[in-house]
Amino acid sequence: MTNTIGDIETADVIIVEGSNTTENHPVISTFIKRAATLKGATLIVIDPRRLKLTESADKWLRLQPGTDIALINGFMHVLIEEDIYDKKFVETRTEGFEELKKTVKKYTPEYVEKITGVAAEDIVNTARTFAAAKRGCIVYCMGITQHTTGTDNVKSLANLSMLCGDLGIPGGGVNPLRGQNNVQGACDMGGLPNVFTAYQKVDGDDARIKYENAWDITGLSPKPGLAVTEMVQKAGEGELKALYIIGENPLVSDPDLNHAEKAFKNLDFLVVQDIFLTETTALADVVLPSFCFAEKNGTFTNTERRVQRVRKAVEAPGFARRDWKIICDIANRMGYPMNYPNANAIFEEIRLVTPSYAGITWERIEKEGIFWPCPTENHPGTPVLHAKQFTRGKGLFHAIDHRDPAEMTDEEYPFILTTGRLLFQYHTGTMTMKSAGLNFLAPECFVEISVNDAERLGLENGDLVDVVSRRGKIKTKAKISPKAVDGTLFIPFHFANAAANRLTNAKLDPVAKIPEFKVCAINIRKAA
Amino acid sequence: MFKDYYQILIGICKTKSQRYHKKNHKVHIDIKDFMEYLYFIYICNPVKTAYFKRGNPMGKENTIEINGNHFSFEPGETILEVAQKNNIFIPTLCHLKGATPTGSCRICVVEVEGARSLVASCAAPAARNMVVHTESPEVIKARRTIIRLLLSSGNHNCAIRDFDSKDWTQFQLRVLEEDGNEDLCPAWGDCKLQDLAYRYQVKTKGLPLSECQYPIEKVNPFIIRDFSRCILCGRCVQACREIQVNNAIDFGHRGANTKIIAGTDVALKDSDCVFCGQCVEVCPVGALTSTHDLELERFAKTKKVRTTCTFCGVGCQVEMTVQNNKIVKMASAGEDVAPNHGRLCVKGRYGFAFVGSPERITVPMIRKNGKLEGVTWDEALDLVASKFTGIKDEFGPDSLGVFTSARITNEENYIAQKFTRAVLKTNNVDHCARL
Incomplete structure (x- = not known):
């Protein structure tokens, strides 16, 4: 997030696009709902589903899945056409405006209506409302990113925010909501194939030399590595021989599971380090038991870049060990000494090589977390990014055209499938499905379908259905829901026994390598 | 000094002139009132100055x-x-x-x-x-009346019920008999009304107890609603409507029949309730409790640990209550603590059963003859190290890959990528950010 969670309550207009906030980030949704219902903010929800959040919204724009770029270009067309964008911000803080102007020229409200299904009038009104806001806040989530155009979707939202001059101010910003407790931290810490900590590029000589010195080694690879999704592909092709998986269950969460399963089976050696046996440990050669969050000391970085303490509350079961200790033990056996007395010592090393974390100490975050970047120990941290300038200096507009999703509906597969999470379960359910209470509230998989579609197919609530795509088939129950809109079906991906990811498309965004979980073509019929 | 206190006592007595008799500057008071007097002096705020100091030394400021x-x-x-x-x-x-x-x-x-x-x-x-x-005496009097009325309005069968202190068993029998509700209050010791009754020394002597017409609701996995203990303060309604904005509960019915209802007075599980438990967190009495509250040991050694929730990226600050190496309760770290400011969701509050689950893996395992078998750490780690070394030597560093995790700490992620880059000598490290 460029801004803080608390900031949301101070916004004048909030656009929530591609985020089922009340279910995936329930606590952040309280800030959005409070802003809309108690503090007078205008809330605009843009989503293919009639989400719970639309009940608190002033306007719900129902767009066809995978048409976000067109819609945002439509907004920008209106802003430029009606000359109501923030000219001062555009002039002083950005570049590439002319290109953008040229590209969005053709995205007239009428043209955009044809692509997105959002009424031209609503496009014009929304653009005007957002332009009129002093503090316009954009919140988005996986509904924006999990597309083959994911990177461009994000850039489009950044375009819109810059055009309205909403970046660098409290109550504004472009705010992605991170799905897992420490996704932000894992990225910050260099748990990515192309960067070290704090996004220092592995193919940059300076960073590599710095790291070689810090780690007292030579020969760090300058070649960016493979993303998760690519590693699975390479495993299938036989190029990747061994995988070491820590705290993850890709055999439920990966796209096109039937294919992924074959790829994992093709590995020579699979090590899984986890707290439970999962669908993935079922294929493992070695399973290593580790600690869960309540058993260890350390830090998580939340979605607003706030580095916060995690503290040990209980003892871990049996012979389980700390994740870092296990990794260090393997390193030592492979001839590279990695020894730390405790997690705090590791954090001290992180500070030395990570400029944005350099000023943060465990002592400083004892009571309240600090927002990175925090370069020095007397720096207060940075709640709002890009206040005076962007990381690259001027903000760059990206002129982007709409592209169709990788798979479109046809006669054989006439429905669009979109996947996501439920409030009462979390990701692959490894943790939440151990709670009888949560299982009581969300016991099994279902496919969410609109009343009209159900009627047309002769389906009743609870009927067993077969859902098929080009890649696989699952059997589940139909759930007629007011959230569903005709033609679009939703399946939660938590449940291994009816895994939505047997259906999903593994086509990736070319830059972010994120799979298109939010659009694929399927068909549904009553189970025989 | 004592003279001042004496003056205050006179002051108290004046306001309560109905109950006191002044004779030759001497005051006759009973022991209860004397306790009250001591309470004024030693426990509560410095009332003394209120009786003697006047005027604003700060001038025209606010x-x-x-x-x-x-x-x-x-x-x-x-x-x-x-x-x-x-x-x-x-x-x-x-x-x-x-x-x-x-x-x-x-x-x-x-x-x-x-x-x-x-x-x-x-x-x-x-x-x-x-x-x-x-x-002030007026205030105390009013508060005592309010507390007395609240206590008599429902089933507050804790130690403050009027009883003969010499006969505890008799008391308990009577409580059970009188209540028609055998459940002892799970909020005992953690009840604001009870605290206030102690503080202001209020008992329910002589007041009839109202009977509750609404049965207890237990038909959901997390929240118990005991209407007999509800004082209709409305905090739960506000937490639901203004803090969490879930709009699941509200005041329903009228007058003496007033009840906090969900939807059209249905069970929580059939309403819009999302079981965030905010209502339970703010309930000052035993009307709303969590099912697992009953498992709390009243006088066990209890540890409270502030930490960060492990579900989703919001990073809610939580306070775990731990007894006997078991998490028995999860609450927010307080309304002033960012980023969640006292709010939690159903997973954060009630979804921690996995921590102590008997299904946790407790020993390292190696697949032998197609089955995973428990082994020692040395055996497991030696195998991993030798396999990684062998594959790296035979097929090159890029034939190895590591999935680090968005669930583990920063420190562990750092170690995982350091291991991948410095030991395996590849950049094939990534995590589930995209999934």
Whole structure:
């Protein structure tokens, strides 16, 4: 997030696009709902589903899945056409405006209506409302990113925010909501194939030399590595021989599971380090038991870049060990000494090589977390990014055209499938499905379908259905829901026994390598 | 010094002239009132000064006098807020920070000089030169009446019920008999009403107990609703409608039949309730409790640990209650603590069973003849190290890959990528950010 969670309550207009906030980030949704219902903010929800959040919204724009770029270009067309964008911000803080102007020229409200299904009038009104806001806040989530155009979707939202001059101010910003407790931290810490900590590029000589010195080694690879999704592909092709998986269950969460399963089976050696046996440990050669969050000391970085303490509350079961200790033990056996007395010592090393974390100490975050970047120990941290300038200096507009999703509906597969999470379960359910209470509230998989579609197919609530795509088939129950809109079906991906990811498309965004979980073509019929 | 206290005592007695007799400057008081007097002197705020000090030394600034001391305030702040900021105790029951003050329970009443009656401090804004007494005899009297009425309004079968202190068994039998509800209150010891009853020494002697017409609701996995203990303070309604904005519950029915209802008075599980448990967290009494509260050991060694929730990227600050190496309760770390400011969701509050689950893996395992078998750490780690080394030597570093994790800590992620880059010598490290 460029801004803080608390900031949301101070916004004048909030656009929530591609985020089922009340279910995936329930606590952040309280800030959005409070802003809309108690503090007078205008809330605009843009989503293919009639989400719970639309009940608190002033306007719900129902767009066809995978048409976000067109819609945002439509907004920008209106802003430029009606000359109501923030000219001062555009002039002083950005570049590439002319290109953008040229590209969005053709995205007239009428043209955009044809692509997105959002009424031209609503496009014009929304653009005007957002332009009129002093503090316009954009919140988005996986509904924006999990597309083959994911990177461009994000850039489009950044375009819109810059055009309205909403970046660098409290109550504004472009705010992605991170799905897992420490996704932000894992990225910050260099748990990515192309960067070290704090996004220092592995193919940059300076960073590599710095790291070689810090780690007292030579020969760090300058070649960016493979993303998760690519590693699975390479495993299938036989190029990747061994995988070491820590705290993850890709055999439920990966796209096109039937294919992924074959790829994992093709590995020579699979090590899984986890707290439970999962669908993935079922294929493992070695399973290593580790600690869960309540058993260890350390830090998580939340979605607003706030580095916060995690503290040990209980003892871990049996012979389980700390994740870092296990990794260090393997390193030592492979001839590279990695020894730390405790997690705090590791954090001290992180500070030395990570400029944005350099000023943060465990002592400083004892009571309240600090927002990175925090370069020095007397720096207060940075709640709002890009206040005076962007990381690259001027903000760059990206002129982007709409592209169709990788798979479109046809006669054989006439429905669009979109996947996501439920409030009462979390990701692959490894943790939440151990709670009888949560299982009581969300016991099994279902496919969410609109009343009209159900009627047309002769389906009743609870009927067993077969859902098929080009890649696989699952059997589940139909759930007629007011959230569903005709033609679009939703399946939660938590449940291994009816895994939505047997259906999903593994086509990736070319830059972010994120799979298109939010659009694929399927068909549904009553189970025989 | 003592003279001052004596003067105060006289003051107290004057206000309670019905109950006291002055004879030749001597006062006859019974032991209960003497305790009250001691309480004034030693426990509560320095009332003494309130009786002797007057005038505002700060001039025309925004100051207010509370119990004889002057405090500055921001326009719009309530008397309660000014008092709390300055560590002056004013009891509250219905007040909920961040929500609109309703002033419905009246327990926070204070005496404001010049006002016709006592004032609800949670709703009354501080005004310049206001003179406030937070524990004056009038105030105490009012609070005791309120507490007495609240206690008699429902099934508050804890130690404050009037009984013969010599016969505990008799008391318990009577409680069971009288209540028609054999459940002992799970909030015992963690009940604001009970605290206040102790503080102001109120018992329910002589007051009839109202019978509750609504049965207890237990038909969901997390929240128990015991209407017999509800004091209708409305905090749960405010938490639901103004803090979490889930709009699942509200006041329903009328008059003596008033009840907190979900939807059209259905069970929580059939309503819009999302089981965030905010209502339970703010309930001052035993009306709303969590199912797992009953598992708490009352006098076990209890540890409270502040940490960060492990579900989703919001990073809610939570307070875990731990007994016997088991997490028995999860609550927010407080309404002033960012980023969640006292709010949690159903997973954060009730989804921690996995931590102590018997299904946790406890030993390293190696697949032998197609089956995973428990082995020692040495055996497992030696195998991993030799396999990684062998594959790296034979097929090159890029034939190896590591999935680090968005669930583990920063420190562990750092170690995982360091291992991948420095030991395996590849950049094939990534995690589930995209999935």
